[in-house]
């Protein structure tokens with residue numbers, strides 16, 4: 222029951238101001254005189270406000286990824302007032318997080334939300350950078366000290382306001398994403414909504430399980446413009462994913478301008494799967510992506526796939542091809558047929574020039590050199606090539622990342638292998654880890670979001686199986702690989718290959734709702750793993766995506782509630798290409814029966 226106006230505590234300030242006349246009451250409590258019209262209006266307004274009151278619609282723990290510790294206090298809910306300011310520590314990066322909080326809240330609330338670094342610890346929204354070291358916390362009666370580390374945060378909600386404390390701006394940013402999910406779903410509306418902006422009371426202390434949490438977008442099979450990539454970064458940031466891996470080159474297209482080898486982009490970039498026009502990023506485009514990501518505390522990991530998956534480069538520069546024979550452009554979906562000539566020194570000039578330019582454009586520490594499915598470069602020719610490429614990367618001051626096929630090449634300090642197998646019993650990987658390799662886990666049968674959800678979902682492959690939301694969620698990066706201890710696992714990544722994905726709506730359909738599963742595996746403590754709880758929290762994201770106009774798949778294994786508040790975004794077209802079953806090497810005609818690529822000659 223909402224409280225009646227007379228139940229308002231006498232001690233608290235009346236938000237509607239004092240009444241103009243204090244009405245006398247008779248012994249039965251009825252007004253002794255006819256109230257003035259102004260008084261009636263005041264009571265009506267007050268009653269309406271109180272009717273809108275009530276418990277917060279979101280519970281403090283209803284967050285993805287699940288926070289490490291949550292102590293709800295239902296007596297401490299906070300309602301954001303229209304005149305709130307965002308107060309931040311005197312630090313440019315912290316201030317920018319405050320600006321981003323205001324930018325997130327302004328459209329739906331319509332509130333001005335000025336951002337200031339004038340201190341007022343009592344203010345309604347306060348973001349504070351604390352010094353490093355353990356922070357005293359008391360959650361659920363348990364008192365202790367927690368080291369928030371590079372990305373952790375503490376979020377306190379009391380009736381007076383919301384306070385987020387972190388050691389780094391990244392931690393503040395993650396706290397802001399939590400706050401966003403604690404507000405009613407209408408906060409994702411792009412236009413003002415009449416809503417009581419209530420945040421559930423209590424305390425959250427949170428930090429990630431793994432330092433690397435990411436997604437990959439293949440911009441080579443189909444090209445996606447800068448705006449699409451920025452929108453994907455938004456989705457990552459919302460769920461505290463902190464790496465965007467861009468698969469920039471493949472047989473069907475070369476997507477980044479390289480000054481010293483200009484035809485890579487102008488010639489190699491002009492094709493894509495299915496014969497479309499392709500495209501490529503200029504250095505300015507790429508910098509824009511990197512900057513946008515960095516503001517959201519997301520690091521870009523560029524991949525130049527070598528020595529295989531290079532047909533587009535060979536079309537542009539036949540001198541790199543074996544026998545210097547120019548290949549025709551390729552717009553199908555086969556793999557494993559192309560390679561740069563590992564026996565020619567010119568190839569290493571190319572590798573050094575390309576990796577040098579990409580490294581110079583990339584502030585993050587990683588440089589991904591691919592290494593997968595180079596079926597025609599075998600044995601010593603392959604390991605010799607990889608070892609030289611690894612040394613080039615190290616010489617540029619970057620850390621090598623490569624697909625797990627790199628494992629047989631000699632170990633290089635710090636190198637990271639990205640595992641995409643489907644069987645966690647892989648002795649080569651266990652051996653590489655014993656030599657010091659760290660792993661990013663992208664199990665094909667759990668994290669490959671180019672796999673279909675179900676036989677009848679319109680786009681995607683199924684060579685690694687069908688991946689519904691539960692399958693995306695039900696695995697443990699800490700124990701997934703035999704002989705690989707959790708501390709060798711740098712983190713998780715969900716790759717989205719785009720042979721069958723042609724638009725932003727299709728990217729979103731494939732990523733959502735599975736991407737939050739990867740995010741939770743990478744961030745939340747294992748003890749928080751719980752399918753039913755996750756499924757129910759995930760259902761709460763649906764109305765947010767609807768409000769934001771995001772085209773997600775309404776997976777039947779999630780209890781989505783209600784109908785969207787805004788018209789649903791376009792659903793993906795029916796698949797128009799054939800789907801290659803990589804495990805069997807078979808090509809399956811798509812149900813729609815459209816002409817497809819040539820048959821696969823090599824299984825993975």
Ligand code: TNX
Pocket residue numbers: 556593594624641669671682718719720803825
């Ligand atoms: C395997 S995983 C590939 C890609 C394909 C993908 C399709 C990996 C490193 N290589 O070339 O696009 O399967 O699922």
